[in-house]
Amino acid sequence: MITFYLLLGIMILGSIVAIETRNILSSVISVGIVGFTLSILFLLLGAPDLAITQVVVEILVLVILIRATISVDNTAIEAYRGTFAIVSSLFFLGLFLVFASYAFLEMHAFGKPLMRTSQHYLDKGLAETGASNIVTAVILDYRAYDTLGEATVLFVSVLGATVILRRIGRKRGGKSIESTGK
Amino acid sequence: MGMSLIVKKITQLLIGLIFLFGINITLFGHLSVGGGFAGGVILTCGFILLMLAFGKDTTLGKMRTSVARFLSCTGALVFLAIALLGYIGGAFFLNFLDPGQAFHLHSAGFIPFADIAISILIVSAIFALFVLLVLSGRFTEDSGKYTEDDEL
């Protein structure tokens, strides 16, 4: 049990570094640390499927993010929001945590899930779908419609990214219609 | 074009294994750890490694972006077609094939086919995106000219 706390602590430390470092490249690498720690945590929490997906997705994310940062102007940005904005946002975030802790009091304890519907998947999943990996049975048979949506999300985002990255958006010599109104 | 000799040599040694691993993860998704998404992303990472090590031209010789564009739409359409084929059994997304014998590769009805379709979609879509994002020559000074053809 202590391992979970330890790994979660590493994740929190990694995110603090990622958020507060001035150099963007170090910040991106710290996010990588958080992601890989998350995948170890997934493995220990009994989710090897997710661990492997998280590792490969994290590699891809790191490659893309480093690509975005490495050849561009990498100077740190000094500008902060005003102190008042920071303090008030911290206040609201703290309030959020307090409410959350009240809500968590009524949820079941860690390590004892309710398993109201999912016990059926574990009991009958192999017999009903023929897949011995119950997670696959859930994502591609019981809830395959979700997976259709998920594949579509990826398709949409890649299509959207290619649309955004095209060089010329408008015809008519590419001049934009200024949004005026001052 | 590409990286140093050491990187190229190691990539040559590893790339087959990476592709095999990706295909294995995809095909055995219903039996052990993995599935279409993880396998697809592993295959994509293989292509990305190829591209980083050998440069754009070698990789695009293996998979052109127009092919990637075609394949990603095909993958998505195949998955949708699997969903619609469920109407043979009487409902959308019904697992219309026989579950088969447990723990065998050919089992679990349409699940392996859906995995393959997803894998194709992921590989081709992210590959095309990566070509566009990294080697289009607009954000870096290094290589290549960007044409309308290269878009997905």
Place this chain on the structure above:
Amino acid sequence: MTIYLMCLLLFVMGLYCLVAKKHLIKKIIGVAILDYAVNLFLILIGYREGGAPPILFKEMNQQVFSQQSVDPLPQALVLTSIVIGLGVLIMMVSIALRLYEKYKTFDTSEISRLKG
């Protein structure tokens, strides 16, 4: 209970990053941290003591398996959520790169033609 709160602390840190930082890549990182936190939370609520993965092998006993395995449903949800997160991140990076191309900076205080 404590571990849930620690997980929410991660969530809140992601929100703080979005509110306080003015760098586009930092904002993307904030969204990534938010995603990590929610994914972890989903897996934590499905954890069962012992932590056996929900994958059957030939020699396993079905009864023992269904008494020990963790909840498979949150894992399916998180798998979907990871891929959605990847998609959103791809879009964000491409928009950020385009913005850099147009404005030659990642600083949001300089990217402010719109009045909000």
Place this chain on the structure above:
Amino acid sequence: MQQLFPLFVAIPLGTAFLVLFFPKSLTRVVEVILVISKVILLSMVVALIGHAPFSYFVGKWQPPLGITLVSDQISTLLLLVINIVGLLSLLYSFRYMEMYTSKIRFYALFMLMVAGMNGVVITGDMFNLFVFLEIATISSYALVGFGCEHEELEASFKYMILGSVSSTFILLGIAILYCTFGTLNMADLANSISVNGINKSVLFAETLFIMGFGLKGAMVPFHAWLPDAHPSAPAPISAMLSGVLIKACGIYAIIRVSYHVIGMTPLIHIILMSLGMLSMVVGVLLAVGQWDFKRLLAYHSISQMGYVMVGIGLGTPLGILGGLFHLVNHAFFKSLLFLCSGAIEYSTGTRNLKEMGGLFKRMPVTSGSCSIASLSISGVPPFNGFWSKLIIIIALVQAQYYAMAAVTVGVSFLTLVSFIKVQRYSIFGDLPEKLKKTKEVPVLMGTTLVILAILCLVTGVLYPFFGDTVLEMARDALMDQQKYIQLVLHL
């Protein structure tokens, strides 16, 4: 019909994947395919009207196990609005989008957005709702930045950050509900909650949902993205976003979750009403000072969504009826207004009201429909906006919220002032020298404007003919939580 229900998602998805195969030279063929698929969708919706409510089990998995699709009168109402506005925006975009490059990918993204919204509306499962919400919003991020100019990319990025935050809030809420009740099916959740009562974790989840869906629907404390994102998009997309997306992803999701899943308590009524009141007042106050036509319309969207939220949050039968009616009306007149602003931009090349004037002589069709829409939104009889606002105000008076009724009337007056300004500066007045050569928009664009204008008039005048079949049944379905549970679970 019952068997074909999932096709509401499958047809637009399939069309979107299919059209990407076509090269640029076959754009005409693509347009024909798109129109055919949209017409099929619309006829399916029409066949659904009057059909008894039913639930559809995807893959024949019984409710708590698999995903359930639910067709009741509310989803039929939303499907009707989405597909009418979708078809007309699509027809409009054939000519309008010639200003932009890569039309085919635009059409694909458009169809994916429609698929996402249809999916949100027909689903009966919390996580499935989240997934389709993401499809709709991610394609809208791309469409907002479609022009690839400075402002558009900036608006898209801002929209995207806030949209991702709202998605994580929603997912966290779903996680908490799953943790507490062990199921994701909406009806099953509703059943568990009505048996166990609302405890603190459910309230926390509801707060997260209101924040998340409120961000998607641009309720006032969370509205910052809308006035940037909606004007930046191409005009048909602005019409879809303002006319449909904020309703399907914001308002519809809030009312479905609050009324059917969690169940209304006095506290939730007050929260929803105050959110609506705030949006109504702040939106209209910010709109009055605007000179950019589309930006002004975007602020009015916030304000009009406030009316819907007040009506829905009030919770009396009349209030809900007014809210739903205003939702439909707003879809028609706001999309018409955005399309008109797009038409004016197409012909004159400007969005600034100060540079326009006297367009009535040059563009009679556009100006006429724009006037009708302005009269509708400011609540002038006999157009549709008047009736729905009247119903909401009567409902407020009946429930003895006199101050709120007075504020509602005041906001309506300010809306009228704001649109008189629009009319004065764009349509009437003197024609500036620059715009002497302005021509009317192409026939197809003009036709869609006229159809929407006729719809604005018809929904107002002919209310007795469709009100009881569509709107009142939707209201009854919304108010009966037990019936919804019965529909899915067959207890």
